[in-house]
Amino acid sequence: MRIGLKPLTVADAARCAEIEKELFADESPWPAAGFEQEIAAEHTRYFGAWDRRELVGYAGIALMGSPTATGAATPAGESEIRTVAVVPSHQQRGIGGHLLDLLLAEAGRHGGPVFLDVRRGNEAALALYRDHGFVEVAIRPRYYQPAGADAIVMRREPAGSGDWAGGAG
Numbered sequence: 762m763r764i765g766l767k768p769l770t771v772a773d774a775a776r777c778a779e780i781e782k783e784l785f786a787d788e789s790p791w792p793a794a795g796f797e798q799e800i801a802a803e804h805t806r807y808f809g810a811w812d813r814r815e816l817v818g819y820a821g822i823a824l825m826g827s828p829t830a831t832g833a834a835t836p837a838g839e840s841e842i843r844t845v846a847v848v849p850s851h852q853q854r855g856i857g858g859h860l861l862d863l864l865l866a867e868a869g870r871h872g873g874p875v876f877l878d879v880r881r882g883n884e885a886a887l888a889l890y891r892d893h894g895f896v897e898v899a900i901r902p903r904y905y906q907p908a909g910a911d912a913i914v915m916r917r918e919p920a921g922s923g924d925w926a927g928g929a930g
C-alpha cells in the first residue's frame with residue numbers, strides 16, 4: 762500500500778464529511794459545508810492521506826493569535842488541532858501519526874503551544890497524542906453531544922521551550 766499525503770482542497774469536503782459521519786456519528790459530525798469553510802479559511806491548514814485515488818484520512822489545525830499587522834513584537838500565537846481521522850480499514854499503519862506530524866510542523870512554524878480536545882476513553886487518539894508530546898491539562902464535562910462524553914483537553918509545549926520535563930527533553 763502506497764499512501765500519498767498532500768493539502769486538502771474544498772473539492773475533498775464531501776468525502777471528508779462521509780468519513781466524518783462514519784467515525785464521529787454521535788459527536789455531531791461536520792457536514793461538507795463545514796469542511797469547505799474550514800479548508801478555505803486563511804488561518805487553517807488541512808492535509809489528506811490518499812490510497813491511490815481514495816481519500817482515507819484527513820487532519821487539520823487552526824493557527825491563532827498571529828502577530829499584528831503593525832509588525833510590533835507580539836507574543837507567539839497558539840494552535841488548535843481541529844481533527845485527525847483515518848478510515849477503519851487503514852488505521853494502525855502510521856497514517857494518523859504522519860498526518861499529525863504535518864500539523865505539528867505547521868504549529869512549529871507558527872510558534873506557541875498546541876491544544877486539542879479528545880473524547881475520554883478514545884484510547885487510540887490519547888496514545889497517538891501522548892506519543893507526540895501532548896499532556897492532559899483539563900476536562901470539559903459532557904462536551905461531546907449528543908453522546909454526553911467528557912472531553913480531555915491536551916496541550917503540547919512549543920519545541921525547545923524547556924519549561925517542563927525538567928528542561929531535559
Ligand SMILES: CC(C)(COP(=O)(O)OP(=O)(O)OC[C@H]1O[C@@H](n2cnc3c(N)ncnc32)[C@H](O)[C@@H]1OP(=O)(O)O)[C@@H](O)C(=O)NCCC(=O)NCCS
Pocket residue numbers: 784844845846847848851852853854855856857858859878879880883884885886888889890892
Ligand atoms: C486516532 C487515529 C487518528 C489514529 O490513526 P492511525 O492511523 O490508526 O494511527 P497510527 O497508525 O499512526 O498510530 C500512531 C500511534 O497512535 C496510537 N494508536 C493508534 N491506534 C491505536 C489503538 N487502536 N490502540 C492504541 N493505540 C493506538 C499508538 O500510540 C500508535 O503508535 P505505535 O504504532 O507506535 O504504537 C484513528 O484511530 C482514528 O481515526 N480514530 C477515529 C477518529 C478519532 O478518534 N480521531 C481523533 C479525534 S480527537
